[in-house]
Structures are given as structure tokens and as C-alpha cells.
Amino acid sequence: MRVIVIGAGLGGLALANGLRGTGVDVAVYERDASPVIRGQGYRLHLGDVGIDALASVLAPERRAAFVAAAHVPKPRFVRLDPALRVLEEHDFGGRHLSVDRQELRDTLLADVKGLITYGKRLTAFQAEAGQVTACFADGTTAAGDVLVGADGAGSAVRRQYLPHARVVGTGLTQLYGKIPRESAEDLDHVFSAVTGPRHRVVGIALTRDYATLSFSARSEELPSEPHLLRSLVMEMTSGWHPRIRRMLADWREIFPLVLRTSVPVAPWNTTRVTLLGDAAHALSPAGGAGANLALRDAASLAAALTAGHPLIPELRSYEREMIDSGFAAVRASAANGARILGQDPLPS
Incomplete structure (x- = not known):
């Protein structure tokens, strides 16, 4: 099986790690010209979901080194007023890490650098005869058995595949x-x-x-x-x-x-094209869940693709869980964002 991954963000890199060495041929195509052409942001929060996903996709020694170097905050959310008086506190329980986004990206890149081709902006894909072909702006193409849109909130894969699925501003x-x-x-x-x-x-x-x-x-x-x-x-x-x-x-x-945030949509018919992370369910940062969901999707999709069972039923099972939990997180983040940040309500 050959898997074409569009996007070398956290989710795409995690998927490549999860498929590496399994017998699945994986190739990642990234529109940026290099992995250092732009900033990748700062701190990310990882909870149980993200930590478990890293354990699933990374080599044990690399995952252990990354976790050992990460910061462990107190497991709570605290809201204060401008005079620094406490207004509310919530204890989360579970495991929590505060990590630098670039350090996480470097960890995910370390073992899959040779699988990534940079400077490849997807313009379209074609699905026919049990194969999917990705078409890039430079005139080249890449064919595989599965195409995965891991290309973020502005996903070119989603725009063609699910033209009715919207990503809107939060205000x-x-x-x-x-x-x-x-x-x-x-x-x-x-x-x-x-x-x-x-x-x-x-x-x-x-x-x-x-x-x-x-x-x-x-x-x-x-x-x-x-x-x-x-x-x-x-x-x-x-x-x-x-x-x-x-x-x-x-x-x-x-x-x-x-x-920005995605607007939840109904489940779609499963094909050889699928999505993960923000390409499927972008959400505001009010829930602190985006990176965790992308990593979880990648680990779940890697497991589906390597299960050894018929492809479409495995992808359907992956998508069912990804859609349900992803859009539940979108709704929860929107509600939290409205309460604390003044985010616009999700469109109906």
C-alpha cells in the first residue's frame, strides 16, 4: 500500500512516523519550501490524548527523551480578574505537558525526514481505478492507494473533497x-x-x-x-x-x-481520500485540544492503515470516531471561547 500525505504539520508527521517501518509506503508532500521557512509558534499543551498518541507513533527512545525534557505544569485552569483575584479554578487530573511547538516538530521530523518532499502545493487530486493522484502546482503528480489531507485549516484537500465544509472566523x-x-x-x-x-x-x-x-x-x-x-x-x-x-x-x-473554527458537518461517504487534524475539524484554542486531536487522528489512522483488514471499512471506522470526537471538541471549544473570549457562536 502507498499512502500520500498532504502536509508536514504535526498530524502529517505523526502519521508518517506511525507508518514508518510497517510495510506501508508513505510519502509526505509539503507546500513550504523547507521546514524552517516560517515560525511554528510557541507553547503547546499535550494531555493524555496527545501523550498516548506520541507513544503510539514514535520510536520508544525518541518519545522518552522528548517527554523527559518537557515541562510538567500543575493540572489546572485558573481564571483571574485584572486585579489578579481568582474567579474560578478547575482541576483536570491526568497527565499534562507544556512543550515548545518547534521542539515537538523537530522530534516528529527526526525519523521521517527522507519521506518528505518540500515545495509541493496541492492544486487538485483525481480518484479513479482504485488509486488517487495528487496534482501539484509545479506540474508534477504523485499516485497512491490512499490520499490523506493533513494540510491544516486551509486544507486544499478538504476544499475539493468536501466543498460544503466551512471554516469560519471566530471574530x-x-x-x-x-x-x-x-x-x-x-x-x-x-x-x-x-x-x-x-x-x-x-x-x-x-x-x-x-x-x-x-x-x-x-x-x-x-x-x-x-x-x-x-x-x-x-x-x-x-x-x-x-x-x-x-x-x-x-x-x-x-x-x-x-x-478560525470549522463548522461541524454530517459524516461523509468513505473513499480512498481522508482527512486528519485541522483539515477535518479546526477549532479555536479555547479548549487547548488542537494538537492533541491531530496527534490522536494520526495514531488512529496509522492503526487503521496497518490493521491488515479491507481498506474502506477500516477508513470508515477511523472516520466515524474522528468525526464524532473532533466535532465534539469543536463545539466544546466554541462554547468555552464564547464564555471566556467572546467568540462568535458556531453557525448552525
Whole structure:
């Protein structure tokens, strides 16, 4: 069996790891020209789902080294007001890791570098005669028995395969950056959210080497000019606790991200084309679940493709679980995002 994977993000790389050495021929095609052409973001949260998925797809020694080097936060969510008074706390239980996204990506890349071809932007695919052919912008093609869209929220595979499936704006923009770890040592939770008027939110989470600080607000409140972002955030948090103001003054490497979410759709007929991660069920970060779901999808799909059973029933079983749990997480993240961040409701 030959599997064509479109996208070398976390999910696509995890799938390649899960298929490597199983007898399945896997090839990954990535539109970026190289793995270092753009930033990959900062801190990610991994819970039981993501940790178990890594154990499933990675070589044991590589997974053990990665987990041993990761930061372990206290397993709770804390919401505070601008005076830093605690408004609510939730204990999660289970296992939790705070990891650097680039370090996770490097771990997933280490054993599958030779399977990836860069500079390949998918323009279309053709399915016929028990085979799927991917067509790229440079005029080349690649054929396989299965095509997997692991190409994120803007998935070219999904656009052709499920043209009715929508990814929409949440009405929010989030600014991501870093602050010195020592600034937030006593806020070492899975996530701490300082929530102010008009759903303006400062989010804080530690990693081993730094803390991330995010600021969320309605998109219409934030300028498009990057050089104005810090000064505007300082204005929007005027009167907040001096400690938050000091964190914002130390904020660095800031970049904006317009938050989007998929709109759940009904299950589709299973074919030799399938999806994983954000390509199927993009969600806002309010649930902290995106990376975990992508890794879980990859581990589940790898298991389906190597089960040795008829292909379509295995893919159907994978998709049934992926759709149910993925869209449940989309709905939960949307509800949480509406309550805490002021996210727009999911369209019906």
C-alpha cells in the first residue's frame, strides 16, 4: 500500500512516523519550501490524548527523551480578574505537558525526514481505478492507494473533497508572544487566563525555557499594523494589575493570529481520500485540544492503515470516531471561547 500525505504539520508527521517501518509506503508532500521557512509558534499543551498518541507513533527512545525534557505544569485552569483575584479554578487530573511547538516538530521530523518532499502545493487530486493522484502546482503528480489531507485549516484537500465544509472566523484575533519564565513561576498551570472587560484576555502558560503570553480581543479592536499592537494592548489593559503590565512590557516576538473554527458537518461517504487534524475539524484554542486531536487522528489512522483488514471499512471506522470526537471538541471549544473570549457562536 502507498499512502500520500498532504502536509508536514504535526498530524502529517505523526502519521508518517506511525507508518514508518510497517510495510506501508508513505510519502509526505509539503507546500513550504523547507521546514524552517516560517515560525511554528510557541507553547503547546499535550494531555493524555496527545501523550498516548506520541507513544503510539514514535520510536520508544525518541518519545522518552522528548517527554523527559518537557515541562510538567500543575493540572489546572485558573481564571483571574485584572486585579489578579481568582474567579474560578478547575482541576483536570491526568497527565499534562507544556512543550515548545518547534521542539515537538523537530522530534516528529527526526525519523521521517527522507519521506518528505518540500515545495509541493496541492492544486487538485483525481480518484479513479482504485488509486488517487495528487496534482501539484509545479506540474508534477504523485499516485497512491490512499490520499490523506493533513494540510491544516486551509486544507486544499478538504476544499475539493468536501466543498460544503466551512471554516469560519471566530471574530477574534489572538496575539502570541514570549515573556521570561521567571515572570510567571507562580502561575504554573496548564493555563492561566486574566479576563477583563469586553472579553479582553491575557493568557499565560509556562514551558521549560520561557512562558507564553497571549492577548485576545475582538478583531475589529486590533489594528492591522504590527508596530501598533503593543501600544494598543497597553492602552486596553490600562488599570490592570501592575504585574500584568510588567509582563506586557517584557513581551517579545509577538505575532497575530486570526482565530478560525470549522463548522461541524454530517459524516461523509468513505473513499480512498481522508482527512486528519485541522483539515477535518479546526477549532479555536479555547479548549487547548488542537494538537492533541491531530496527534490522536494520526495514531488512529496509522492503526487503521496497518490493521491488515479491507481498506474502506477500516477508513470508515477511523472516520466515524474522528468525526464524532473532533466535532465534539469543536463545539466544546466554541462554547468555552464564547464564555471566556467572546467568540462568535458556531453557525448552525
